[in-house]
Amino acid sequence: MAKVTIKPYEGPSGGWGSAQSVLRYVGKEGLARVTAALPHQNKTGGFMCVSCAWPKPADSHPAEFCENGAKATAWELTANKIGPDFFAAHTVTELLGWPDHDLEEVGRLTQPMRYDRAQDKYVPVGWPDAFVEIGRELRAIDPHAAVFYASGRASLETSYMYQLFARLYGSNNLPDSSNMCHESTSVALPKSIGVPVGTVSLEDFEDTECLLFFGQNVGTNSPRMLHPLREVSKRGVPIVTFNPLRERGLERFTDPQSPTEMVLGQETRISSHYFQVESGGDLAAIMGICKALVVLDDEATAKGEPAVLDHEFIREHTHGFEAFLDSLRGTSWKEIEHHSGLKRGDLEETAGIYVRSKATIALYGMGLTQHRKGVETVQMLVNLLLLKGNIGRPGAGILPVRGHSNVQGQRTVGISEKPKLVPLDRLKELYKFEPPRWEGMSTVDACKGIVDGSVRAFIGLGGNFLRAAPDRDRMEEGWKRMRLNVQISTKLNRSHLVASEISYILPCLGRTEIDEEATGPQVVTVEDSTARIHGSRAVAKPISEHLRSEPRIVAEMAKATLESSGHVDWDAWVGDYSKIRDAIEATYPDQFKDFNDRLWTPGGFPRPLAARERKWNTDTGKANFVVPDTMSSHGLDLTPDMLRLITLRSNDQFNTTIYGYHDRFRGIDGTRMVLFINPDDMERFGLAQDELVTLVGASDDQVHREINGLQVVPYDIPRGCVGSYYPECNVLIPIAHHAEESKVPAAKSVPVTLRKEDGRKAPAAH
Incomplete structure (x- = not known):
């Protein structure tokens, strides 16, 4: 058994930790075979990474791979x-x-x-x-x-x-x-804007004036995205993040390809604002931002000042605005705060940032899609963009961050x-x-x-x-x-x-x-998250x-x-x-069109997407505002003894592939059997650090589900929420617990209860 150490990680994402992790893993799998391949990864004329679907730029970095991308290549090219x-x-x-x-x-x-x-x-x-x-x-x-x-x-x-x-x-x-992850996107977006995929290109990051980030752990799931985020941050663009856990990749980054940053230990701030929304609270949080925008627009109208909302875009390009407006006015701040876990001031501050931006990109991952109301949550995010005309504009749009390399x-x-x-x-x-x-x-x-x-x-x-x-x-x-x-x-x-x-x-x-x-x-082809097609040799x-x-x-x-x-x-x-x-x-x-002739287009060739041209292939012929029927993304009726489980991926895995037992950013080494929990909840349930507990599924379908031997780790996570690793905790997710319209397993809000294991404690070394 590996020695277990649990110690808070104080460093940035990227940096020497990333470089050391790559060297350690690549060396283990077969240095010569892997290092000969890595210079060709995600390059025009080379092979496309088998890990995430983040875009491959036309002007690539010398090393156009991230820590997990290098691990994925080493995993495939192992000598074993x-x-x-x-x-x-x-x-x-x-x-x-x-x-x-x-x-x-x-x-x-x-x-x-x-x-x-x-x-x-x-x-x-x-x-x-x-x-x-x-x-x-x-x-x-x-x-x-x-x-x-x-x-x-x-x-x-x-x-x-x-x-x-x-x-x-x-x-x-x-x-x-x-079906496991972004089907909520594929169901939501066609109804709202007439396409099943995102509207943002990599070039839009050069023109954006604001990034809104929801439910996606960039440092673990798509680290190459940190490069455009770094450039956006250095331009002074606000990056406003909503995520239950404080993830290091969303906080700060040291570029491993910058000798100056590596030698001097320099870091780039990623999120300018970070709001720890409750699991399943995103729908209410976005509703709150929309409500605050309407208030600002009302105030501007009353003062004879320029409008806050893009009324011309709304009139020409959208349907359902009045019904959505009525919904906003009829929703109380008390209800929004209750379901989001955030304060009204947090959401009003975000609205103020959004108002000042002429071009905003909204990015999201499975933190939005893997809920009972995942489809409605994605549609609410589209509503927010439509209020300011942020679809079909340079530097703006919606960007679902896909996982596996060609799933789209x-x-x-x-x-x-x-x-x-x-x-x-x-x-x-x-x-x-x-x-x-x-x-x-x-x-x-x-x-x-x-x-x-x-x-x-x-x-x-x-x-x-x-x-x-x-x-x-x-x-x-x-x-x-x-x-x-x-x-x-x-x-x-x-x-x-x-x-x-x-x-x-x-x-x-x-x-x-x-x-x-x-x-x-032979060569093959793949599509990235921005609907660009790449050849792979x-x-x-x-x-x-x-x-x-x-x-x-x-x-x-x-x-x-x-x-x-x-x-x-x-x-x-x-x-x-x-x-x-x-x-x-x-x-x-x-x-x-001309598929074979365009295989090696630098940066990939784009699929045509009508919404990018403000052409709406919807039932109304326009972009649709969608009114939600609830403020809760998780859609659960919880009793006081229940918690909401968020399943997580570690820094040392990709999907179900476990590269090792080192979750560097969360300070876990040597185990995956941990339970991240708020210290207040530890006190509420009478738990001690390192104590072993069992999580029990709290579904009402009369099927017993449990996972035991989880080591309690106090963590900065919202009260009432706990986190543990995927796929180990899939045992707790009922098949019937899924997004209502898309049938995506609702793995980010699983109802569970805790059971102590007779006071046993894990032999941890801190």
Whole structure:
């Protein structure tokens, strides 16, 4: 067991801590192989990071990667590998007892494997035999009962092939990792402004006069964003942050690429104002800012001064303003303060800052989307921008900060359970088949189907679904009852080890590894958070000759499953990925015009977005103000003994991948089993520092959920809220606890209670 130390971290984000972390991890994984690749990361003509989706600038830094991006590349290019010998030495039951970190740390998967129940081990299988059995099993299963899940890693080319395979098979069950995080965005924005993605480009940071930041931990989840934030701050632009925890990346930053800052220990202030809103209090906080703006506008009108609101924009470009105005006037400050956890003065101060800005960007992450009222909260943020005309203006707009590198792009090329979002008539015309028109399963729907037994097959294109999903214990029991479980993966994880009746591991090339096909080395493409498309060229030799590319695996499964390939030449596509891009362009001609010719546009080429041009593809033909039906984002009815759990990611992880046990910014080293809690709540519940407690789910569905052995850590977090790590705490999230319109698991406001563990204390070293 690692030594546990818990000590407040006093340094900035970035700086020597970041540099040391990169060197430590890169050195562990294989210095020569990784350092040869890193100079090409996120560069035009190089490979796009497999970590977050932050934009890749046209004028790149010498090292256009962050701490977690370097870890992601090192994780993929590790020299460690596991093959049949490893699986022969370990039963699946044994491996199920290993921590997530240790499973992936063993190394890269190198050969296809099939679970042998008699031995309780994975055994090697040939690629042709694997495809034959997978195809036979899929043909025997009702397409309504088969799920085709995609993580955010797969390229646009693979994603297009995957959705086409699923629909030719007869299924619209195409959930992806967007369902876990930003589906609230994809539901909210089309109703408000007519596009499902953000409107901000990287260039807008050069012109902005104010940044409003909500529920996103930049230092851990998208550290490369710290560079434009640093430049914005140095221009004197206010950055107003609303977040329950004080995250170091949102406070101050030392640029590791600046010798002067590193040597002299200089720091850049990031947030000019920092308000610790309660978990689920963002909707009320934004409502309060809007209300304060209206008051200022009323006062200006009464004095004969220039208006505060952009009334011309509101008249010409919006719908529903009067109803929203009535809602603002009818909402009391007492109600706003109660639900936000903030003082009226905080919100009036923010309104005053916002008024002085001629161009404002609003950024947000899962702190807004992963609540029961996540959709309404995003729409409220749009309302705030519309009041001042901050959509379709240079330096302004809304920016959802996406997580995984191509999660937004997958949706663009058809990975969606919602048939209305996919050009099915165009697919019908191109490939001469009748696509299914029924509504498919979202992630939450798939989880329900796995638990109740109606899902019989699960194909996983990357990711670690079983760890990322809510209600882990119930999910694992249902997972075992499925007929078929196929995981296209680079490393071992728990989704392989909770075996179904038939389970396959199909090891694939990573994005950094050269993909040699019939016409030579292939390139792929991804879409970033600002709807720009980038080419990605791999640089490293594959770790095993037995690996197959994701497009080839999808194609071979399709050929083995479908009675006829019809009008799809799978082999030609696999031999030359430019043909897949031609097919994408033929399907989405307005989005991908001259696709192959624009692959290497510095900074990526932009998809056209109507809202950027103030063209509103909504039901009213205008941008819509949306009136919320509540002031609470979390939508919970809490008793005095309940707390709201916020699930968190550490500085040493990306999504379900755990790189290590060092959460530097929060001062945790050697463990992930901690509970961050306000000192006042510690006193209220009679808790001592380092005491071990159990968190118990407080859902009213009569299902018992708990996680024990959490070490109490006093922390600067709002009263009534606690924090602990994802995915460990997913066991506490009921499948039914999700955003009401988007079905995103409400992982930022989970109702829980505390139970002491007989006064036991953790052996901490402080």
